[in-house]
Amino acid sequence: MPDVDAALQDAVKGQDAAVYAYGLVTAALTGAPASAALTAMADHRVLRDQLRALLVAASASAPAAAAAYDPPFPVVDAASARRLAALVEDRCVGQLAALVGLLPAAQRRAVASAAQQGALRTVSWSGVAATWPGAS
Amino acid sequence: MRSHLPVPLVTSRRQLLVISGAMTLGALAGCTTSPSPSQQSPSGTADPDGAVRATVASSQTALAAAFAATVRAFPTLAKSLAVGDRHVSYAAAVTATATATATALPTASATDLPLPVVSPAAPVVPTTAVRAVAALAKAEQLAAGQCLTQIMVTVDPELTRIITLIGAGCASAGSVLAGPNRA
Numbered sequence: 001m002p003d004v005d006a007a008l009q010d011a012v013k014g015q016d017a018a019v020y021a022y023g024l025v026t027a028a029l030t031g032a033p034a035s036a037a038l039t040a041m042a043d044h045r046v047l048r049d050q051l052r053a054l055l056v057a058a059s060a061s062a063p064a065a066a067a068a069y070d071p072p073f074p075v076v077d078a079a080s081a082r083r084l085a086a087l088v089e090d091r092c093v094g095q096l097a098a099l100v101g102l103l104p105a106a107q108r109r110a111v112a113s114a115a116q117q118g119a120l121r122t123v124s125w126s127g128v129a130a131t132w133p134g135a136s
Numbered sequence: 137m138r139s140h141l142p143v144p145l146v147t148s149r150r151q152l153l154v155i156s157g158a159m160t161l162g163a164l165a166g167c168t169t170s171p172s173p174s175q176q177s178p179s180g181t182a183d184p185d186g187a188v189r190a191t192v193a194s195s196q197t198a199l200a201a202a203f204a205a206t207v208r209a210f211p212t213l214a215k216s217l218a219v220g221d222r223h224v225s226y227a228a229a230v231t232a233t234a235t236a237t238a239t240a241l242p243t244a245s246a247t248d249l250p251l252p253v254v255s256p257a258a259p260v261v262p263t264t265a266v267r268a269v270a271a272l273a274k275a276e277q278l279a280a281g282q283c284l285t286q287i288m289v290t291v292d293p294e295l296t297r298i299i300t301l302i303g304a305g306c307a308s309a310g311s312v313l314a315g316p317n318r319a
Contacts, residue, residue, distance in 0.1 A: 101297045108287050112284050116304050133305055
């Protein structure tokens with residue numbers, strides 16, 4: 001049986017990475033897409049804090065965010081920014097989905113809803129609705 | 137400290153097996169409009185998630201039928217409605233989780249909870265293409281919402297993960313059908 005604390009820690013790390021990634025994404029965008037990126041960054045920050053609170057409540061250690069993260073490819077323009085945003089969102093969806101089944105029922109809905117929101121953001125950045133979100 | 141971005145890969149070997157099984161079982165799911173909500177797994181042991189599994193499979197099969205009926209009514213929509221092909225895979229994927237679950241998990245009473253049952257009646261397609269697509273978009277959003285309810289009572293973490301992903305897939309398909317959504 002997978003360890004719920006480990007899954008929570010992975011999810012927190014993923015959300016931290018997403019927050020950082022959206023900093024890169026926002027810097028490469030302008031106008032409405034930049035605003036959407038800022039909103040997404042705020043959403044990931046809120047979710048990270050919620051997941052971190054679950055770890056604290058379970059007396060488990062919450063991972064600290066890294067000072068910086070290496071993106072898998074350079075973010076040099078709007079197209080690469082969109083690609084990074086879609087990739088980060090999709091991978092977060094996969095992490096959150098893996099976490100949901102390990103949580104008690106009362107905590108599942110919020111995390112599963114966050115996974116759906118992530119899938120919607122993936123579509124908004126990529127224009128593609130993958131059959132299986134979270135498979136990146 | 138510098139870390140790789142973004143998060144680790146999450147596709148497990150089991151997930152790949154389930155998805156590949158979905159490809160195989162897809163044709164069977166398409167032929168079944170009212171799967172039996174059996175509480176028994178293929179191995180004959182109690183399946184604590186049997187009712188949820190049957191409900192999700194039935195819902196996804198009904199969605200696949202709705203897309204197929206809409207394409208029959210409006211053949212020019214076939215390409216844009218290809219997003220609905222996922223529902224055959226979804227129905228098969230939840231069914232494919234039954235075998236592994238039955239031998240590994242204890243019996244629970246969660247299956248006693250009331251869950252919606254999709255009618256096996258033939259789908260009714262609206263009379264215009266625009267309304268038909270809107271109806272499918274609404275059905276996707278409804279299915280996504282139902283997934284959020286269904287994961288509240290599942291026992292098997294893998295089934296829960298799959299239903300969560302199905303909900304995400306339905307939400308994203310609904311978004312595509314609903315219209316321009318690019319950020």
